[in-house]
Amino acid sequence: xxxxxxxxxxxxxxxxxxxxxxxxxxxxxxxxxxxxxxxxxxxxxxxxxxxxxxxxxxxxxxxxxxxxxxxxxxxxxxxxxxxxxxxxxxxxxxxxxxxxxxxxxxxxxxxxxxxxxxxxxxxxxxxxxxxxxxxxxxxxxxxxxxxxxxxxxxxxxxxxxxxxxxxxxxxxxxxxxxxxxxxxxxxxxxxxxxxxxxxxxxxxxxxxxxxxxxxxxxxxxxxxxxxxxxxxxxxxxxxxxxxxxx
Amino acid sequence: xxxxxxxxxxxxxxxxxxxxxxxxxxxxxxxxxxxxxxxxxxxxxxxxxxxxxxxxxxxxxxxxxxxxxxxxxxxxxxxxxxxxxxxxxxxxxxxxxxxxxxxxxxxxxxxxxxxxxxxxxxxxxxxxxxxxxxxxxxxxxxxxxxxxxxxxxxxxxxxxxxxxxxxxxxxxxxxxxxxxxxxxxxxxxxxxxxxxxxxxxxxxxxxxxxxxxxxxxxxxxxxxxxxxxxxxxxxxxxxxxxxxxx
Numbered sequence: 498x499x500x501x502x503x504x505x506x507x508x509x510x511x512x513x514x515x516x517x518x519x520x521x522x523x524x525x526x527x528x529x530x531x532x533x534x535x536x537x538x539x540x541x542x543x544x545x546x547x548x549x550x551x552x553x554x555x556x557x558x559x560x561x562x563x564x565x566x567x568x569x570x571x572x573x574x575x576x577x578x579x580x581x582x583x584x585x586x587x588x589x590x591x592x593x594x595x596x597x598x599x600x601x602x603x604x605x606x607x608x609x610x611x612x613x614x615x616x617x618x619x620x621x622x623x624x625x626x627x628x629x630x631x632x633x634x635x636x637x638x639x640x641x642x643x644x645x646x647x648x649x650x651x652x653x654x655x656x657x658x659x660x661x662x663x664x665x666x667x668x669x670x671x672x673x674x675x676x677x678x679x680x681x682x683x684x685x686x687x688x689x690x691x692x693x694x695x696x697x698x699x700x701x702x703x704x705x706x707x708x709x710x711x712x713x714x715x716x717x718x719x720x721x722x723x724x725x726x727x728x729x730x731x732x733x734x735x736x737x738x739x740x741x742x743x
Numbered sequence: 744x745x746x747x748x749x750x751x752x753x754x755x756x757x758x759x760x761x762x763x764x765x766x767x768x769x770x771x772x773x774x775x776x777x778x779x780x781x782x783x784x785x786x787x788x789x790x791x792x793x794x795x796x797x798x799x800x801x802x803x804x805x806x807x808x809x810x811x812x813x814x815x816x817x818x819x820x821x822x823x824x825x826x827x828x829x830x831x832x833x834x835x836x837x838x839x840x841x842x843x844x845x846x847x848x849x850x851x852x853x854x855x856x857x858x859x860x861x862x863x864x865x866x867x868x869x870x871x872x873x874x875x876x877x878x879x880x881x882x883x884x885x886x887x888x889x890x891x892x893x894x895x896x897x898x899x900x901x902x903x904x905x906x907x908x909x910x911x912x913x914x915x916x917x918x919x920x921x922x923x924x925x926x927x928x929x930x931x932x933x934x935x936x937x938x939x940x941x942x943x944x945x946x947x948x949x950x951x952x953x954x955x956x957x958x959x960x961x962x963x964x965x966x967x968x969x970x971x972x973x974x975x976x977x978x979x980x981x982x983x984x985x986x987x988x989x
Contacts, residue, residue: 505865553866573862585865616819619751619831620799620870 500572501560501592507583508553509623509732515547523548523557523584530579531561545598545605545739549691551731553624555608556587558739560598596741604668604740607693609681610733611701618677625678626733632679632704634672640703641670643713644696651720653696654689663689663720682737691728698726746818747806747838753829754799755869755978761793769794769803769830776825777807791844791851791985795937797977799870801854802833804985806844842987850914850986853939855927856979857947864923871924872979878925878950880918886949887916889959890942897966899942900935909935909966928983937974944972 504527512520516528524542531540544559567575572589580586612618612625613632621627647666654663666686673680681700683693699716702708708716708726716724750773758766762774770788777786790805813821818835826832858864858871859878867873893912900909912932919926927946929939945962948954954962954972962970 507865507868577863582868583865585863587862616833617823617831619753619829622753622828624866 498564499560499562499592499594499596500569501558501590501596501598502572502576502586503588504554504557504559504584504586506554506557506585507623508548508551510583511550513548513550513552514544514554514557523554524559526581526584527559527576530576531563533579534575535563535565543598545602546687546736548734548736549731551623552734552736553732554736556738557736558598558602558741560592560596562594598739601741602687602739603742604684604686605688606682606684606737606740607688608683608735608737609693609697609729610735611679611681611697612677613679614677623732626729628701630705632701633706634674634679634704636706636710637700637704638672639710640700640708640713641672643710643717645670648717649720650689650692650717652716652722652725653692653699654722655691656722658690660689665689665692693734694728694731695722695725697729697733700726701729702726744810745806745808745838745840745842746815747804747836747842747844748818748822748832749834750800750803750805750830750832752800752803752831753869754794754797756829757796759794759796759798760790760800760803769800770805772827772830773805773822776822777809779825780821781809781811789844791848792933792982794980794982795977797869798980798982799978800982802984803982804844804848804987806838806842808840844985847987848933848985849988850930850932851934852928852930852983852986853934854929854981854983855939855943855975856981857925857927857943858923859925860923869978872976874947876951878947879952880920880925880950882952882956883946883950884918885956886946886954886959887918889956889963891916894963895966896935896938896963898962898968898971899938899945900968901937902968904936906935911935911938939980940974940977941968941971943979944975946972947975948972 506523514523516522516524527542540561542559542561569590573586576586610625612621612627617627645667649664651663668684671682703710752769760769762768762770773788786807788805788807815836819832822832856871858867858873863873891913895910897909914930917928949956
């Protein structure tokens with residue numbers, strides 16, 4: 498039976514999602530919990546994608562196959578009792594055996610939190626990027642309009658990205674103002690390596706007046722990583738939701 | 744010159760505020776930063792009071808004496824550059840040499856955060872007590888009315904508390920509802936060891952219907968720790984503000 502899980506995790510103390518030798522990873526913790534539950538039988542999990550060190554997940558999705566006869570609503574309890582406290586299974590369900598967490602994903606939402614407080618908030622240091630400089634949100638919104646749509650995002654991913662096709666579609670970029678925070682929500686067909694963090698770095702340059710919002714099409718056209726902004730830190734980033742067709 | 748500082752800290756990775764041998768403490772980190780700043784001269788800091796392991800501070804206050812000629816607005820920068828990232832100096836000012844962070848405090852505010860979400864929120868695990876059971880807030884408010892005022896709080900502190908006078912005054916207890924959280928704010932003349940955490944444990948019993956709100960005067964009168972509720976965990980507690988006469 499194939500099980501689909503929605504998991505949230507605090508990325509602070511992880512070397513990212515994907516298993517790496519001698520590192521603490523989210524996948525490693527989940528596979529260890531499943532190993533215990535299946536009395537020593539190794540179970541491989543397949544996620545919608547990786548997240549980097551320090552990056553959080555509000556709703557990452559993974560699937561695995563199990564021969565255990567556990568009602569779907571009991572799966573979160575069974576796994577959470579074996580998982581460390583920085584990984585929490587939110588929901589589980591049985592799905593068709595041809596469901597694949599990565600290949601069937603139709604869209605993803607990432608959020609990036611920016612904390613605009615003057616003095617650093619000690620409770621947000623791992624959960625929001627502290628950036629106290631004033632931002633021109635109308636210039637940022639203009640830049641967002643240029644970024645939405647289907648483009649080759651070569652200028653917005655790590656230079657050595659080994660994916661041939663760098664064309665992606667951004668469906669929407671929303672700006673949520675919440676107290677002293679600005680949250681960017683990106684919904685797209687998929688995102689290249691570091692793409693959200695480079696998009697945010699570029700939007701901050703726009704908000705500060707260093708980059709003209711109307712130069713975004715030129716940056717896209719240039720297909721060159723050196724044209725866009727800095728990569729902002731991982732700890733402000735959240736894999737918020739993975740969408741599937743039902 | 745005597746310096747008064749307001750400091751916030753994330754208590755998660757500390758064995759409490761007060762210096763203890765071979766333990767990571769907030770006071771220890773602050774005194775180490777001051778030692779570096781004063782080129783090896785030890786400086787003792789005096790706080791408004793201690794906080795336990797896991798307990799946070801939004802606005803703890805301490806003072807110390809220094810011979811350094813630093814403008815008051817520069818003190819936070821000087822100290823924060825030497826402090827670990829879970830301790831942040833919010834504000835500093837020069838005060839009269841007879842000011843004392845502990846003895847001059849006229850009132851303290853503590854807050855206790857309770858997270859009522861069904862599924863544990865991974866990002867709040869160290870910052871809010873997860874208690875998903877429904878609470879009768881009107882019964883809790885009734886109990887709060889009985890707790891406010893000047894009472895002998897022997898029933899609401901650790902049994903072995905070695906303070907002779909257990910009479911304290913609670914000026915107000917406020918209940919703040921925020922999304923899926925309930926925050927109790929206690930303002931009082933002072934609080935005995937574990938007092939806020941036992942008060943909250945008792946209020947949760949009232950909210951669940953296990954304790955009649957009108958039995959609170961009987962519990963107070965009894966002067967016996969066994970009459971009140973459990974001590975709730977430290978990670979939901981914040982030393983919010985220390986008040987001084989100006």
